[in-house]
Amino acid sequence: MDKTFAEKVYKALSLIPKGKVTTYREIGSFLGTRAYRAVGNACGKNPNAPKVPCHRVVRSSGEIGGYAFGAAKKISILKNEGVSTQNGRVLDFKDKLFHFKKTRVKRSASAR
DNA sequence: TATTTGACCAAGA
DNA sequence: ATCTTGGCCAAAT
Numbered sequence: 001m002d003k004t005f006a007e008k009v010y011k012a013l014s015l016i017p018k019g020k021v022t023t024y025r026e027i028g029s030f031l032g033t034r035a036y037r038a039v040g041n042a043c044g045k046n047p048n049a050p051k052v053p054c055h056r057v058v059r060s061s062g063e064i065g066g067y068a069f070g071a072a073k074k075i076s077i078l079k080n081e082g083v084s085t086q087n088g089r090v091l092d093f094k095d096k097l098f099h100f101k102k103t104r105v106k107r108s109a110s111a112r
Numbered sequence: 113t114a115t116t117t118g119a120c121c122a123a124g125a
Numbered sequence: 126a127t128c129t130t131g132g133c134c135a136a137a138t
Contacts, residue, residue, distance in 0.1 A: 023121095025121070028120090028121095035120095037117090037120050039120080042119095046119095060121060060122090061120095061121085
């Protein structure tokens with residue numbers, strides 16, 4: 001079942017917990033590709049704006065990046081989510097950054 | 113089908 | 126540190 005690239009992107013976006021942000025690069029890596037741009041493009045089209053939290057995706061540089069509804073709007077939402085920003089950048093970017101889980105190592109009951 | 117575009121990224125000057 | 130350039134991948138034209 002080949003889901004569209006956009007579908008994968010939306011799926012990844014939905015995995016992002018509230019109050020956290022991720023980068024287009026992380027998503028690309030998670031999808032096993034380097035289509036950072038395509039990721040942003042997919043969201044840019046955003047056929048389902050409110051259904052997918054695309055506002056939790058920022059640039060690798062820690063900058064907010066763009067947003068279909070406007071960067072300011074994106075910042076506002078992020079702030080509402082609990083992610084503070086300053087001068088178009090995320091504060092404690094690394095701390096707020098969310099890494100996707102590639103392969104979940106099921107911890108056994110006796111494990112660890 | 114080929115070319116252009118884009119919410120990007122990394123490296124070079 | 127900033128600015129510029131090239132590369133990258135998928136979708137749109």
